[in-house]
Amino acid sequence: MENLVVVVLGLTENQLTDQVFKLVAHSSCHIVDARVNTTATHITMTLLIGGAWNTIAKFETLIKKYEGQVLVARTQFRAAQPDNFPYSSYIVAPDTSDVLAKITQFLSEQEVTLYNLHIESYKAPITEAAMLGISLSFGFPAHHLVADFREHFIVFCDENNFDVAMEPQKN
Numbered sequence: 001m002e003n004l005v006v007v008v009l010g011l012t013e014n015q016l017t018d019q020v021f022k023l024v025a026h027s028s029c030h031i032v033d034a035r036v037n038t039t040a041t042h043i044t045m046t047l048l049i050g051g052a053w054n055t056i057a058k059f060e061t062l063i064k065k066y067e068g069q070v071l072v073a074r075t076q077f078r079a080a081q082p083d084n085f086p087y088s089s090y091i092v093a094p095d096t097s098d099v100l101a102k103i104t105q106f107l108s109e110q111e112v113t114l115y116n117l118h119i120e121s122y123k124a125p126i127t128e129a130a131m132l133g134i135s136l137s138f139g140f141p142a143h144h145l146v147a148d149f150r151e152h153f154i155v156f157c158d159e160n161n162f163d164v165a166m167e168p169q170k171n
Contacts, residue, residue: 002056003032006063007071008045012038016069017045024049027059048075084113084139085146086169089153093162095121095130103134106156110149113139137169 010016017036024031029051036045049059056074063070093099100119107114116137124131140149150166157164 001050002053003075003077004029004047004049004056004059005073005075006045006047006049008043008047008066008069010043010069012041012043016066017043020045020047020063020066020070023059023062027051027062028055029059083142085142085144086115086137086139087166088169089136089138089164089166091132091134091136091157091162091164093132093134093160095132099132099134099160099162102160103136103162106153107138110144110152111141115139 006020008016008020021031024047029049031047032050033048034045035047036043049056051059060072063072091103104114114136116135118135120133122131122133123129153166154164156162
C-alpha cells in the first residue's frame with residue numbers, strides 16, 4: 001500500500017473539498033485520515049490517502065488540475081513510538097506574537113514530539129483582554145520522569161504568564 005499526504009487550500013465557497021473527495025473516490029483510493037478547517041474565508045484540508053500504487057498514481061494525475069491550491073507528497077506511516085508518553089495540554093495565554101514560538105521552543109528543547117496543535121483567540125470576559133486558548137497533544141520521551149517534565153512545563157508556563165493543565169492522553 002502507498003500513502004500520500006495532500007494539503008489543500010481554497011476559498012470556502014468554491015467547493016474544493018467536495019471536488020477533492022470525489023477525486024479520491026474516482027481513483028479508488030481511501031481516506032486514512034482527514035482534517036478540514038475553515039479559517040476566515042478559506043478552507044484547509046490535510047488528508048492522508050492510501051491505496052495501491054496504481055490508484056495513488058491515478059489520484060496524483062487527477063489532482064494536478066488544482067495545481068497552486070494543492071501540495072502532494074508520498075509518505076509512510078510514522079514508526080511506533082513506544083518510548084514516548086502521550087499527553088495533552090491546554091494553555092491559556094495572553095495573545096502576543098511570541099507565544100507559540102516560546103511554547104514550541106520549550107517543547108523542542110525537551111525532545112517532545114508535537115502531534116496536534118489547535119489555537120483559538122478570544123476576548124476575555126469582563127476585561128476584553130486578547131487571549132489564546134491552545135490545545136496540544138504531544139509525546140515526551142520515557143527517559144524523562146513524568147513529575148520532572150510536568151514541573152518544568154508548569155514552571156515554564158508560570159514564567160511566561162501562561163495558565164496550563166496537563167494530563168495523560170487516554171485514547
